[in-house]
Amino acid sequence: MNDSKSLHSKIAKTVRDIPRSGIRDFFEIVSSREGVISLGIGEPDFVTPWHIREAASLALDRGMTSYTSNMGLLSLRRGISQYVAKKTNIQYRPEDEVLVTVGVSEGLDLAIRALVEPGDEVLYHEPSYVSYNPLIQFAYGVPVAIQTKKENGFRLTRQDLEENISDKTKVLLLNYPNNPTGAILSKEDVEDIAAFAIEHDLIVLTDEIYDELTYDQEHFSIISVPGMRERTIYLHGFSKAWAMTGWRMGFTCAPPELTEAMMKIHQYTMLCAPILSQEASLEALKQADTDIAYMKAEYKKRRNYIHASFEEMGIPSIRPEGAFYAFADISKFGMTAKEFALKLLDEENVACVPGTAFGKCGEGFIRCSYATSFDDIKEAMVRIARFIETL
Amino acid sequence: MNELLNLLKQNALESPENLAKMLGTSAEDVKQQITEFEKSGVIRAYQAVVNEEKLDSSLVTTVIEVKVTPESEGGFDRIADRISRFPEVDSVFLMSGGFDLLLFIKGRTMHESFSFVSDKLSIMPGVTSTATHFMMKTYKQNGIVMHTGDDDERLKVSP
Numbered sequence: 260m261n262d263s264k265s266l267h268s269k270i271a272k273t274v275r276d277i278p279r280s281g282i283r284d285f286f287e288i289v290s291s292r293e294g295v296i297s298l299g300i301g302e303p304d305f306v307t308p309w310h311i312r313e314a315a316s317l318a319l320d321r322g323m324t325s326y327t328s329n330m331g332l333l334s335l336r337r338g339i340s341q342y343v344a345k346k347t348n349i350q351y352r353p354e355d356e357v358l359v360t361v362g363v364s365e366g367l368d369l370a371i372r373a374l375v376e377p378g379d380e381v382l383y384h385e386p387s388y389v390s391y392n393p394l395i396q397f398a399y400g401v402p403v404a405i406q407t408k409k410e411n412g413f414r415l416t417r418q419d420l421e422e423n424i425s426d427k428t429k430v431l432l433l434n435y436p437n438n439p440t441g442a443i444l445s446k447e448d449v450e451d452i453a454a455f456a457i458e459h460d461l462i463v464l465t466d467e468i469y470d471e472l473t474y475d476q477e478h479f480s481i482i483s484v485p486g487m488r489e490r491t492i493y494l495h496g497f498s499k500a501w502a503m504t505g506w507r508m509g510f511t512c513a514p515p516e517l518t519e520a521m522m523k524i525h526q527y528t529m530l531c532a533p534i535l536s537q538e539a540s541l542e543a544l545k546q547a548d549t550d551i552a553y554m555k556a557e558y559k560k561r562r563n564y565i566h567a568s569f570e571e572m573g574i575p576s577i578r579p580e581g582a583f584y585a586f587a588d589i590s591k592f593g594m595t596a597k598e599f600a601l602k603l604l605d606e607e608n609v610a611c612v613p614g615t616a617f618g619k620c621g622e623g624f625i626r627c628s629y630a631t632s633f634d635d636i637k638e639a640m641v642r643i644a645r646f647i648e649t650l
Numbered sequence: 651m652n653e654l655l656n657l658l659k660q661n662a663l664e665s666p667e668n669l670a671k672m673l674g675t676s677a678e679d680v681k682q683q684i685t686e687f688e689k690s691g692v693i694r695a696y697q698a699v700v701n702e703e704k705l706d707s708s709l710v711t712t713v714i715e716v717k718v719t720p721e722s723e724g725g726f727d728r729i730a731d732r733i734s735r736f737p738e739v740d741s742v743f744l745m746s747g748g749f750d751l752l753l754f755i756k757g758r759t760m761h762e763s764f765s766f767v768s769d770k771l772s773i774m775p776g777v778t779s780t781a782t783h784f785m786m787k788t789y790k791q792n793g794i795v796m797h798t799g800d801d802d803e804r805l806k807v808s809p
């Protein structure tokens with residue numbers, strides 16, 4: 260019983276069968292090197308704005324060290340409800356339609372577990388954030404990945420949906436603005452998808468964690484489409500727009516039945532989100548506009564820079580409209596994404612994430628995060644340009 | 651504020667080509683805008699932000715609150731202008747509150763700054779009183795934090 264082989268056999272099959280994340284493998288290689296410029300980081304390079312950190316210190320000084328209501332502090336839920344109403348014109352009752360979670364990560368897990376029964380199919384679009392597929396499998400659901408295409412700007416189209424629906428499909432999981440492609444959807448795209456969801460009686464999970472970070476046009480949420488509030492779980496959080504990844508704060512907005520279902524799981528697995536983080540988030544909502552505007556203006560300049568640099572190098576990337584990633588098409592160099600990323604790391608000490616970490620159709624692409632200082636981005640672009648000259 | 655000005659305030663040495671890429675315009679356009687800012691006096695000068703503490707012989711900064719009697723014509727402008735012309739005077743601001751002008755003086759020694767106050771400033775017609783403070787240490791100046799070397803604590807690769 261002591262050898263690792265027999266221990267391995269004790270591990271639940273669903274867990275055993277899920278491969279290690281491609282990101283983790285890559286992380287280990289990068290971590291073993293010195294002087295790397297990393298464009299591989301999926302979190303803001305800003306620290307949380309000072310007034311938010313002050314609010315958390317104050318809460319600590321006041322001895323706020325207890326549990327909160329399972330749903331989260333009511334004051335925070337009220338703030339969240341107002342924030343969402345301001346963004347989308349959709350009202351959620353703080354009492355029974357808003358749930359404070361430990362990051363969008365937990366919200367996703369709750370939503371999927373609350374809905375999926377063994378064998379239920381969940382539609383999602385790739386390239387995608389790395390958690391979706393495993394979370395669906397942990398819930399014994401069947402992940403059905405729709406491969407979005409560069410030609411369509413990595414937008415999810417009605418036709419893509421038609422081709423992948425079956426009578427087992429129960430849930431559609433959306434993520435726009437998108438990690439890793441930076442794609443967003445137009446209002447018309449969203450309305451098409453909504454019509455499809457209604458027609459096929461699907462529940463929609465919409466991960467809008469990057470909703471604040473769009474650079475040319477405002478994000479349009481699917482919950483704003485008539486008939487969608489009733490069938491949607493809206494997921495959002497503080498990590499990206501407020502530079503609060505380490506606080507682990509997210510929330511869900513959904514009709515009472517769905518919120519109650521997620522709440523059951525949350526109550527027994529998490530109890531509640533940490534009180535200090537909740538206090539900090541309450542403060543974050545107070546000056547949301549100014550905090551976010553500042554960081555967004557910085558990201559926009561870097562987005563422009565990185566996109567213009569890739570164009571100059573003859574590497575076409577779709578113009579990233581949201582989040583903080585450029586998804587560059589390196590297929591013409593005749594290497595796999597992983598080979599390209601490893602060689603670039605080896606020769607120029609620049610880390611990018613191979614697109615295949617986000618799904619099969621990420622082959623031929625690398626994800627470059629511009630949540631990195633401008634000086635580093637400039638140097639990375641010089642190195643990448645030099646690197647491709649040698650190919 | 652104008653985006654280009656913002657960028658130049660962060661780094662006046664950034665090349666027009668890079669500025670253009672960030673702003674989604676052409677290098678020619680950036681150069682032209684800069685020339686216009688310079689001509690119209692919006693941009694007055696380009697300077698380095700120096701951490702004096704790192705130098706062997708750093709300058710002493712003195713901050714002086716000055717009360718003056720405004721003149722019937724021109725108010726504070728004439729006297730402020732006269733004070734500004736002394737080379738040891740680094741900055742001059744008109745303030746609301748308990749005093750009128752705030753001066754920043756740079757000198758090699760405290761004594762040098764002190765003689766400016768006693769020999770030049772306090773005897774000037776219109777100056778009714780002064781209060782002198784010596785600056786001890788600079789933590790942040792013109793938006794730039796003086797200490798360097800904050801490490802990036804983030805994981806090198808994350809989803």
Ligand SMILES: Cc1ncc(COP(=O)(O)O)c(C=O)c1O
Nearest residue numbers: 362363364388438496498509809
């Ligand atoms: C699309 C997407 N969803 C969810 C998350 C998880 O965020 P959180 O920090 O709120 O758990 C991330 C983080 O990278 C993400 O990119």
